[in-house]
Amino acid sequence: MRIGELASRAKVSTRALRYYEEQGILSSERTPSGQRHYPESAVDRVRLIQQLYAAGLGSRMIASFLPCIDAKQAGPEMIERLRAERARITASAAELEEAGRKLDLLIELAAHPGKRHCPASLDAQSAGGDVAPA
Amino acid sequence: MRIGELASRAKVSTRALRYYEEQGILSSERTPSGQRHYPESAVDRVRLIQQLYAAGLGSRMIASFLPCIDAKQAGPEMIERLRAERARITASAAELEEAGRKLDLLIELAAHPGKRHCPASLDAQSAGGDVAPA
């Protein structure tokens, strides 16, 4: 398929697809006239790329990971980087969860004013064990 | 406390603190000579701000939410925006989880080559119900 179809099927802009190619994370065949052609699998590939971006990975990191993903193998140094990113994602997910809980609490408080059944605070720490209010 | 102490205690740069003030999400008292002074509570406030940033909220959004957080109340329109952000965070967390699982799978495959006990694929969709390989 050509770039326009891939863009609409993967729900990204054509600009993004060309950018991915620039960054070396998406390849394409070229017709004699220079137009890009993609196989069906490119749709999933683009979605994977989008997901990695959403997980906070940058183009360089993605570019270094994709070959391993395709080959399903990686050297020990690469594995360490994978583990590091995985840890970052885990931490990031925990932060998201907590921010989400705080918003939930606020929504609860704001949507049902007067009902004081939630004694938790909205601010304060997240990993603080220091409890000494007096 | 002055800006330097707050910065080190909240683990952000002084530049960030001044930026927060510019954006109207962190206030300070001023000494006659113009230096900023913060109460103890500013540390938690800054951490809350950091957490909201980490959750993908921008300065404007945070600026609009903080008064509600302080007052523990919000109008119906604001509650809608809170719910919307909460939904965004939930979706974002799900994406993170899935990206994390994919990395886990790759790490597993790469760290223990030859052991083919995980038949799942690394690419492919996340919410696709279309199953028609023929």
Next chain:
DNA sequence: GTAGAACTTGACGTTGACGTCAGAGGCAAA
């Protein structure tokens, strides 16, 4: 064969959360 949609490369613009540098002033200790 021709209009018009889709494609090409190239290059500058955008946005957000700061980093960084410059020049000037403030403050506590010696």
Next chain:
DNA sequence: TTTGCCTCTGACGTCAACGTCAAGTTCTAC
């Protein structure tokens, strides 16, 4: 009073993932 660190206000720099023109080429449908 001088030393040295802290703070102040601008103001420009940065980086990433694209957006957005511009000007030209190619494909498709009639």
